[in-house]
Amino acid sequence: MFGMSIQPSPARSERRRNTLSLDVVLTEAVAILDEHGERGLTFRRLTEGLGTGPGGVYWYVQDKADLINLACDRVVANALDAVPEQPGEEPMAVLRGLALAVFDELDRHPWAGPHLTSNPGQQNTLRLLDRFGRLVTEAGLPADQQFYAASAVLNYVVGVGTQMARALSRVVGDTDREDYLAAAVARWEELDEQEFAFVRRVAGTVREHDDREQFTAGLDLLLVGIGRAGGRA
Amino acid sequence: MFGMSIQPSPARSERRRNTLSLDVVLTEAVAILDEHGERGLTFRRLTEGLGTGPGGVYWYVQDKADLINLACDRVVANALDAVPEQPGEEPMAVLRGLALAVFDELDRHPWAGPHLTSNPGQQNTLRLLDRFGRLVTEAGLPADQQFYAASAVLNYVVGVGTQMARALSRVVGDTDREDYLAAAVARWEELDEQEFAFVRRVAGTVREHDDREQFTAGLDLLLVGIGRAGGRA
DNA sequence: TCCAATATAGAACGTCGTTCTAGACCGTGG
DNA sequence: CCACGGTCTAGAACGACGTTCTATATTGGA
Numbered sequence A, B: 001m002f003g004m005s006i007q008p009s010p011a012r013s014e015r016r017r018n019t020l021s022l023d024v025v026l027t028e029a030v031a032i033l034d035e036h037g038e039r040g041l042t043f044r045r046l047t048e049g050l051g052t053g054p055g056g057v058y059w060y061v062q063d064k065a066d067l068i069n070l071a072c073d074r075v076v077a078n079a080l081d082a083v084p085e086q087p088g089e090e091p092m093a094v095l096r097g098l099a100l101a102v103f104d105e106l107d108r109h110p111w112a113g114p115h116l117t118s119n120p121g122q123q124n125t126l127r128l129l130d131r132f133g134r135l136v137t138e139a140g141l142p143a144d145q146q147f148y149a150a151s152a153v154l155n156y157v158v159g160v161g162t163q164m165a166r167a168l169s170r171v172v173g174d175t176d177r178e179d180y181l182a183a184a185v186a187r188w189e190e191l192d193e194q195e196f197a198f199v200r201r202v203a204g205t206v207r208e209h210d211d212r213e214q215f216t217a218g219l220d221l222l223l224v225g226i227g228r229a230g231g232r233a
Numbered sequence C: 001t002c003c004a005a006t007a008t009a010g011a012a013c014g015t016c017g018t019t020c021t022a023g024a025c026c027g028t029g030g
Numbered sequence D: 001c002c003a004c005g006g007t008c009t010a011g012a013a014c015g016a017c018g019t020t021c022t023a024t025a026t027t028g029g030a
Helices: A022-036 A045-049 A055-060 A062-083 A092-107 A123-138 A143-168 A180-188 A197-206 A211-229 B021-035 B043-050 B054-060 B064-081 B089-110 B123-138 B143-168 B180-188 B197-206 B211-229
Strands: none
Touching: A022 A045, A022 A055, A022 A143, A055 A211, A062 A092, A062 A123, A092 A123, A092 A143, A092 A211, A123 A143, A123 B064, A123 B197, A143 A211, A143 B197, A143 B211, A197 B123, A197 B143, A211 B054, A211 B143, A211 B211, B021 B043, B021 B054, B021 B064, B043 B054, B064 B089, B064 B123, B089 B123, B089 B143, B089 B211, B143 B211, B180 B197, B197 B211
């Protein structure tokens, strides 16, 4: 589960001319995950879509876990590519933009979230953490707080982003995510009024506003803390 | 995956005298998860330890996913029980204590973390969110920020807690988590110095300090933001 | 042209989650 | 005291899955 291949199994130095490739495999895997959800991704379906056998896939991938990790890695890569590094910009603004890029990508690929949360095993999640770290550093945060500030931001973005992505997700295919939000809110409103006083109170207001807006509003709460600890607002 | 049974499948109203029970099943499941990790929890092993067949387990549980959800729910319940509600205390102090209770429980049951992050499907995770929400409300946070403040705290606690729990976890049994931290730090120090400037810089300092201390230090960063947005420090 | 390395297909294996069926246990009403 | 229906349990059986193995095609360099 950990320490999985970051490079494909064999040395990847030279160019090859094969009809199959890691890129093709991952593209198909992502497509299946998008359409059928995580439980819908099987080697049968994958190899069928690829017109090949398991042997072909296992050449590029170590494991099913590895396959999913690499697929998640690609999702994060999309978000990183959407916000190129441009030195000199206001760090907090860049951070906000990066967070929204991740949010949008999680909206497109809701299956990825749970695998991202709290394990920077994947190269690009680590890259994301690194960019958050450099940004809070730029913002003037003291050295001993930088790592946990960056972690806090990463966990908020991925955690809350995943939650909202699921809530927003259209009903698709035979996947397991149904009318998640409706069901969730309905369940919330059936809860004991005393024991769940808070959740019941806010249940209604959660869906009234634009989700991206609320997402960044929550993020700003973190950033205020980070900004105060550093020099700026 | 969602909307799973919170009560066991049949009506649970009357007392029964059976040798098996949901409680016994979950206790065994948690024990196996602790010892062998998530992949080590199979129905064979579970029924063997229980001295029963699959039929017995399926009477109390809908699914394997349901089983794991219920096991996670119990873990969160432990944390909640460790910090009983006592009105009148300083809300931020209570919040910090609750966060540490979750941290300790995740340290004991590292498999639970990933299932908790970003899906309050389980009753007790929702209960945890509710308590965080009431605490930030007590701290004077404006109404429109309460939900996302509570979410930020929940995600930080579970996300970072899971990460650190894995890092701390002793090597046990045949589970898949090895010397996670050593491997992680070693990998971090092999990264490209330019691309991962931040991670490489902080890699060393991460393990120098006490983990619980750093965990709360990061949490305080959030709480500062929340406190400033509200009335207090 | 031949050889080793690279890359692929498909059959086969063992294990898993789950379902099905038969029956044991038990409180209750006749 | 005895059947009877609901509650609960054991084990056999099933189909699907991840994975491995073997055999073979394809290639670039000697």
